Amino acid sequence: MRKAPLKTLSVHFVIVLLLFLMNNGWTQETSKPKIPVIGLLQELETEFNVKFSFADADLDGIELNRPNTNELEASIAHISAETPLQIEKLSDRYYSILLKNTISVCGMVLDNFEDNTIPGATVRVLDSDIAMITNMDGTFAFEEVPRTAVIQISHLGFKPYFISAEKLSYKSPCTSIALALSYQELEEVVVYKFLTDGLAKFSDGSIQMNTAEFGILPGLIEPDILQSAQSLPGIKSVDETVSDINIRGGTNDQNLIIWDGIKMYQSGHFFGLISAFNPYLTDKITVIKNGTSSIYGDGVSGVMDLRTKNEIQSTFYGGAGFNLISGDVYGQIPLAENLAVQFSGRRSVTDFLETPTYTTFSEKAFQDSEVRTDNDFYFYDFTGKLLYDIDRYHKVRLSLIHINNDLDNFTLSPDGNDATENSLDQINISFGGSLESEWTDNFHTQANVYYTQYRLTAFSITESATRQLYQNNLVKESSARLNTTYKLAPTLQWTNGYQFTETGIENITRINQPFFESSVKGVIRSHSVYSEFRFETEDKSLFAQIGGRLNYIANINTFEKVLVEPRLSISYEFAPNFKLEALGEFKSQYTNQIIDLEQNFLGLEKRRWTLADENLLPIVQGKQASLGFNYDENRLYVGIEGFYKNVTGINVYTQGFQNQNQFDGEIGEYLVKGVEFLINKKTNDYSAWFSYAYNDNKYTFNTLIPPSFPNNLELEHSFTLAGNYNYNDFKIGIGFNYRSGKPYTRPDVTNPLDTSTFPNEINYETPNSSSLPEYFRADASATYDFNLSKTLRASVGASVLNFTNRKNLLNTYYRLNESNEIETVQRVSLGVTPNASFRIRF
Template sequence: MNKWILYLLLCISTIGQAQTATNTTALTAIIGTIEQQFNVKFSYAVEDVASIAIEKPAIELTLEQTIAYLNSKVLLNFKALDNRYVTVSVLNKTFPVCGIVSDLDSQTSLPGASVRIDNSSNGTITAKNGAFTLDNVALDAKITISYIGYESRQFTANELFSAENNCRKIVLKPSKEELNQVLINVYLTPGLQKYIDGSTVLNTKKFGILPGLVDPDVLQSIQALPGVESTNESIANINVRGGTNDQNLMLWDNIKMYHSGHFFGLISAYNPNVTNKVTVSKNGTSAAYSDGVSSTINMSTNDHIGTTISGGAGVNLISADAFVEIPLAKNLELDISARRSVTDLINTPTFTNYYQRSFQDTEINADTADKNTTSDFYFYDFTAKLLFDLNDKHSFRANIIGINNALNYAEYSNADQSESKVSQLSQKNIGYGGSWKGQWTDVFSTELVTYFSRYNIDATDYRVPTDQLLTEANEVLETGTKLNAYYKANSSLSLLLGYQVNETGMLNQTTVSAPSYSSTKKDVLLNHAVFAEAEYNKNNTYLRLGARLNYFKKFDKLLVEPRINIRQQVSKQFALKLEGEFKNQTATQIIDFEDDFLGVEKRRWVLVNNEDIPIATSKQSSFGIEFKQNKLNIELTGFYKIVDGITASNQGFYNNFQYKNAHGSYTAKGVEFLANKTARRYSTWISYTYSTNDYEFDSFTPSTFPNNVDIRHSASLGFNYDILDNLKISVGGIWRNGQPYTRPVEGNETVQNGNNTLVNYDAPNSENLDDFMRLDASFSYNFNFSPAIKATLRGGIINITNEDNVINRYYKVDPNDNSNTIAVNNKSLGMTPNVSFRVNF
């Protein structure tokens, strides 16, 4: 009989461990009760039982049954010496604990959840089925279990111990923010998510794998999405629904950035191992954001203060990096990171391909019979962030980011090896920011953000024989402050009211020493904005309505920008989506063919003047249908977009309009399709975009012609497969039409203009390059040096089949025959391998 009673008690104990321990009592109190009930005396060390709490026995028990119950609940040995004394001793100083972590609502397992012992480097992550085991855990240890998008939970080691080796079932509750926003938890690959407002979010800590990538590079990753292209394979030239790269608003921890790429656009300038979360919006943007008439790319770093030091380091065939998160106190933490190229120390096949791709068709890569050249190129970036929580209601953040690219170049005469030319190019962006979040009541909160951003590109070109020094500079200085006030009217409706002020200054300067020449142009613009927004999310309806009023003091101009974002679930499988926005942009990049930076960087930032460079404005609408069933997601979206106020000088024309000044517009319209099927071990997708994109410049003849990035058909597909829990592969391909170009008039290829011979171009953008095709693949292998030290080995190959893709074509006059022209073809990357190795702790 006693055996059955004990079995019943153990069952009750096991069931109780599967729930949150809300009715526990201190073990010392329970011992006191037992001593009085049975007139016995317990002998124990206070420190062994002081931190332990358990549930009281549910039914009346004998002394023998009570001791058996206690032995089943805690890692202590209760032993009756006689009917008067009971001794209590520690079985082991350390012992194993285990658990199975799952989602509260769906009960699905949560692989990759973090399990850490507080104030210790010991920890692990959950396996594919959500299970974990920790060995050698101290009796008084506290264990924190966390997962991105979920509220963390803390347990004592005793709560996770089971005498019957039955691992406790632990459920995590989605955080309120994520619960309201996440629509698709795994979008193409783990770490990519789709939010209910249509934006795409990359969580780099959970990132799986994408074809060809060895890091979760956000500016590379988003190119897997329909409607996002890079016609020249450059991160510095991402085209979202037909826009140019300067029409993408880049924010890093609320700091506006004016530079996006290392290696002149082939590598993201933002360390993916520090940038925890990236949100990409193509349309229907919140009224809190302006600029970026094509898209908003909002990057953020760690915002939570940890309990232990954590970090990581890694190296690939291009760069090495390290980061560390250091809790200085319970409410204070310092996060720092640094990354630097290794290409000036070691030559790799990856570097060679990137170098040739970046510097083709420039002086840097042009050895000739009468000279040879040398060059030294490197880049680095760094970040630092201070996190301070005054209390549960108020938090302060301060951060800095620095980005630098440097190139040194020299020419030597082959006749006597004397130095004939020395050139230098430096490209930098540094930003400082701070924020204060205050939760004043349960329903009212504020966020105050301020930042300073500085972008510089400086070049010097010294001609030794003539003692001529040429210097060129482009500088951007911007300060901004924004105040957001949030009011939670109820569980379904929230309101936002805000104010923002920005002051932007830009400098363009050119000087020559012999003959003496100097040109300097400075512009400053002040912009005030107020905005309001309402967000409603209940049952099957999501609605966000907002408006932004922008006032430009210099031009005494007011722009009103409405925003709308609606999603209606019409059945369990189908939903309709409507988005629309008006936006403006006051800074743009012009392309200067005559006065470029060493032939490498031709773009300069300039401010609008409301005359020959007007404020760019966009109007965009899109409508789509979504289908979701059994982890199959299908999206079909049609869009229409007009951007007015673009200039000929920021389009980079290689035609008869190359050196003309004019402003006009472009109209992009099309359809985007994406189908994505995910399962336990694989994810596969196919995306397709059909679009037309045409310029309209009233002062040109013809006035309407195809856009430089008019890609009518574009498709991508991919397949990810988990061979093992720790071994993953990814294969994918891209195909699209070749971009438009302009050929010379056949039989009359050049024309004389005074003493100059120019290419006589035919109708603008009337021809297309051959189709672009590329196949990429990558793998990822995870292993542990210890429970607290994780390692990842990744490898990838871009363009496996070594396709000879031409990504741009223009013409120049043949120096040996002024009546003919020479075609200049810019090529994409050939077959390019890369390998990375990372260690995180």
């Protein structure tokens, strides 16, 4: 082997030695501890025979690196640069030291969960115009900030953080600030990704959907709020609409739907095929099937609580988009540091553009009605919200929503000699406000008021005016509530409140031939007080929510009633990843929807709201209990829940009978016993799930023969197999739904028609003794996100509902035609229904 020259080795040795000494010296220098500024000043006084005049309190606690100089002026400059101190030379010997009025600050924002930096966090110097957002590495810096200022740091999904400017000044490196994740008090997330991104299950049994994080579900290219809820076990719609959602076998009017604290009496567009709520300003949706908190009244079947975004952002954000049915726009505009407005608007394109989606929707919506598909139909909705922070402890919110469906139709008679003009308007306008106050760290209050009005009007007149029809259903409701929350201990919270509600409903029907006129008005006032304790151990193994609601309900000059409603929700983690859940509730409601098949709104809307009178329409009361078991090991969730639900005070008019019992007006009850099962396998890239629900749903009407028979909404078996997959910005979902056919009643095979009466009557078999064929539907959807610019994000999507084009029977009933013969009427499901969308957000 050839040896290296001695000279070369010596050079290498010298270089390595120099590098070592430089590195060692740098390490020792940077590792030097900081010294108090008072100690450094005392050293300078001794060394240079000078005097510094200062207040000890101003300099106490201030430290800095030792200056790398032996000169007095350089040392003074070093102190001024490294500390919030201003040094003024009074003479050759005397100096005055004061705290600066303004300082430079910097910081690095992290999350306290994984210590990741948080880019895009808003950093604001309170009581000034100074603000910015953190850089990609989570850092920020300001010059000339008032020394006594307070700095607020906020980001969506994190609790706001407040810190004095002095604590951020002259730190090297910059101070690290850890933001805490924003969770609701005492609500532990059991499952973060439940079926898809943005769905979470909580310890109290509720399920929450966060639209900002929402992934994709089969058949949906946009997060339609009420359609998405039907992906959960136990929540279905027997007629494929969002305005007729059945939670554990209950009717749609037994669901409480709340938007920003306002009870809604209209929830759908296009006669129930599309949700009426814009999902892009809706922050979260909470779905409760049982164990409801005592703060909620009404809704014996379930609760859907929709809340719009509630925090003020310092910069404008928004978006817009369109699909084959409608176009929309939304946004939030900051008007001041503590003031902002939100808005959203949507309008259909159905009155000037006919698309394949509109054609399919029309065929379903207008079947079995007086309306033909060649009509002038459109819908729109808009919302507005004012957000005003009086200060950091008191917040005012004002909300407005307006929903409208408008249909005009012109048809000729079969002989072409007369024409009929039909119109139908469905309008909802609601507004409300709230004041949220944080009086201490442990005591919060919230005051809410709202007014809502719903009107459904139908008008039909022939060109010759020989036949005229006018129908009107009007609901007016106002409510006020005060809610208090007191944190008795870190693990115990006590909620109390009072709510007053006044509901007035009017129903009018006028027909000229044969002449008929009906006008029914009523008003009910209710007073409710409630109390509730929420407890959760520090290790999150035990959660308990126990409370109750006391209701005083009065219909003016008719009846008075007092109802006590206990509520219970308990979950216990008895082993790692294994939990038991016990839920129970008593609930009541005094508003119902009568289904009038003979005098419906042009055959399109068969439901009209009405009030209980404790005679023909009692107050509906529900009792429910359930016991569940679930296993959640981050990537695998398995849950099973058995439930028992009994609802009393129902009238056949509210159940939609289409057989021998539809005109009886009898009062009875229904009892549902069932089991719900879900298994969900999930990773960062995909989620797959299988769900099964069994329902034994039976009516009991003691005065009917037989007194007990299957419920009109009984779906004995329901299966769902679905999944979604994410690859970078591409998402795809596919799902299959199967369920038993719903019950119906056929005419008697041997003697179908009773000709001994006039007019003739249909002889029916035993009520609901037959079942429709099984229901099967397959859906698919896909979306792709991409950047149009640094600040503009876009997405395209496509979906197909029922891509096998299976014609499912949703309902079958019988009626007599003009020849007194039995006519079979069948309603079928949506056929293959494509849709596409394009969206931008900024």
